[in-house]
Amino acid sequence: MKDPAQEVEEVARSIKSMSIRGAAMIAREASRAIGGFSSSWPGSDRQKFMDALRKVALDLHSTRPTAVSLRNGILLTLRGVETEKDVASMKERIAAQSREFRENAEIAREGIAEIGSKRVPKGSTVLTHCNSMAALNTIERAYHDGRVEMVFSTESRPWRQGHITARWLLDKGIPVTMIVDPAVRHFMRDIDVVVVGADTVTANGAVINKIGTSQIALAAHESRVPFMVCAETFKFSKETLLGSLVEIEDRGPTEVASPMRPSDFQGARILNPVFDATPPEYIDAIVTELGIVSPYMATEVIREMFEMDGPVTLEGKRTQFSWL
Numbered sequence: 001m002k003d004p005a006q007e008v009e010e011v012a013r014s015i016k017s018m019s020i021r022g023a024a025m026i027a028r029e030a031s032r033a034i035g036g037f038s039s040s041w042p043g044s045d046r047q048k049f050m051d052a053l054r055k056v057a058l059d060l061h062s063t064r065p066t067a068v069s070l071r072n073g074i075l076l077t078l079r080g081v082e083t084e085k086d087v088a089s090m091k092e093r094i095a096a097q098s099r100e101f102r103e104n105a106e107i108a109r110e111g112i113a114e115i116g117s118k119r120v121p122k123g124s125t126v127l128t129h130c131n132s133m134a135a136l137n138t139i140e141r142a143y144h145d146g147r148v149e150m151v152f153s154t155e156s157r158p159w160r161q162g163h164i165t166a167r168w169l170l171d172k173g174i175p176v177t178m179i180v181d182p183a184v185r186h187f188m189r190d191i192d193v194v195v196v197g198a199d200t201v202t203a204n205g206a207v208i209n210k211i212g213t214s215q216i217a218l219a220a221h222e223s224r225v226p227f228m229v230c231a232e233t234f235k236f237s238k239e240t241l242l243g244s245l246v247e248i249e250d251r252g253p254t255e256v257a258s259p260m261r262p263s264d265f266q267g268a269r270i271l272n273p274v275f276d277a278t279p280p281e282y283i284d285a286i287v288t289e290l291g292i293v294s295p296y297m298a299t300e301v302i303r304e305m306f307e308m309d310g311p312v313t314l315e316g317k318r319t320q321f322s323w324l
Contacts, residue, residue, distance in 0.1 A: 007040075008033045008056050015070070016063040018159065022133060023199045023235060024109065027073030028102045030060045034077050035098035038091050049087050053078065053094075057323040066208065066249040066275050068200040068237040071324060076101050076234065078323045101234075108232040109134050111289035116195070116230050117141035119285060119292070120148060124192035127152040127184070127220075130210035131161035132197020134230035136168060138287065139195055143174050150175045152191060156210055157181055158255045158272065181212050185219040194220045198231035198286075203241040203302060205280030205295025207231070208248075211273055217282035226284045229295075233288050238306045241299060249274045 011033040014020040020029050037056050041049060057074050064070050077098045084090040116138035120126065126148055128135050142148045151169055153176055156162035162178060169176040179187055194216060200208035207213070207229050220227045240246065253270035280295035287293075293301060 005037065005052075005056070008037050008059065012059055012063050015060070021159075021161070022131060023067050023069040023197065024105055024133060024232060026064060026067060027069040027234065028105050030070055031073045031077040031098045031101045033060065034074065035095055038094040038098075041087075041091075044087050046085075046087055046090070049090060050082065053081070054323055061324050064249065065247050066199060068208075068239075068246075069232070069235045072234040072236075072238075073101060073105075075323060082321050105232060105234070108234075108289035109137055112230050112232065112287050113137040113141040115289075115291060116228065116287035117145055117147065119226075119228055119287070120193055120195070122147050124148050125150045125152065125190055127154075127187075127191045127194045127216070127225075128165060129154045129162070129194075129196050129213055129216055130156040131164045131168075132230060134232060135195045135197045136165065138230050139169075140172055140174065143172075148174065150177060152176075152187060153178050154181050154184060154212065154216075155179070156212065161210070184212075184216050185222075188219045188223045188225060191220070191223075191225050194225060194227045196227075196229055198229050198235050199275055200240075200246055201229075201231050201236045201286060201295075201298055201301075202246060202277075203237065203299050205283065205286075205298045207278045207280075207283060207286070207295070208246050208275045209278065211276050214276045214278040214282075217278045221282045227278075227282055229278075229283055229286045231286055231288060233290060233301055233305050236298060236302045236305060238302050241302050246275075246277070248276070 011029055015026050020026055034056060061071055061074055081090050081093050084093055112134050120142040124147055126139055139151060151174055153162045153165045166176050166178045196209060196213055198207045198209050217227050251272045251274055256270050256272050257265050283295045285292050286295055
């Protein structure tokens with residue numbers, strides 16, 4: 001039998017190396033890994049099980065610290081587990097919550113597509129950035145409703161996730177034009193609406209997404225082109241409501257400069273931030289499965305999602321227990 005921790009390690013490596021990518025996907029896979037770990041864990045010692053679960057949660061979260069979807073996927077899978085009396089009931093709760101989270105994530109994406117597609121004007125040329133399935137499903141739905149004539153897709157360097165987006169669109173029969181990232185402002189005059197995803201939505205309505213998103217939003221704002229964000233509610237950050245700042249991950253120089261030729265840039269400092277922050281004033285709408293949300297209403301979504309009073313202990317008292 002496979003070691004219960006082995007699958008978690010494999011998923012963690014895949015998330016860190018970006019073999020598993022996309023905010024929603026990494027959250028679902030982390031939830032699935034926790035569920036698998038829980039069901040395979042031997043023994044009946046409650047405290048040892050709690051300690052093992054917390055290590056798993058921390059190991060998975062450390063792979064992509066900026067992605068609040070990952071954090072929330074972990075927390076929603078483990079929500080209230082500490083209140084259960086024994087390992088058997090803890091396992092049952094984890095299994096149920098992991099299944100519920102993953103199913104709800106799929107339902108949410110479908111809901112976003114249905115709602116967001118109606119905000120795309122008929123005959124539109126749409127611009128998208130990186131590789132967000134929430135955004136792409138919205139664009140696909142709009143295309144089948146006769147609202148989209150062409151999609152512009154940025155390359156999204158340095159990982160070029162835009163290549164994945166372009167191939168996906170072509171497979172769906174949707175016309176696509178791929179452009180290099182710096183060409184966004186040049187082509188904005190041809191765009192009717194920008195549709196992007198999100199890794200994190202903060203309490204003040206700022207959106208953390210693939211590096212370059214904020215520049216696209218600025219160009220759209222300058223050209224009076226609507227800028228729409230597609231984001232499941234589990235991408236809203238409770239921690240930012242409590243004063244925490246979003247950590248912007250830097251993936252190091254090897255994705256920018258070839259590690260095979262280090263002498264090419266000897267002495268140069270190379271920065272490779274994965275995300276940037278788009279201010280709320282440049283965002284026209286955030287589309288969630290709950291409906292259209294103004295970025296300035298982000299706090300209300302967070303409060304509804306996370307019941308800010310906190311979990312209840314076995315004795316019925318509030319606790320500050322945290323898995324992460």
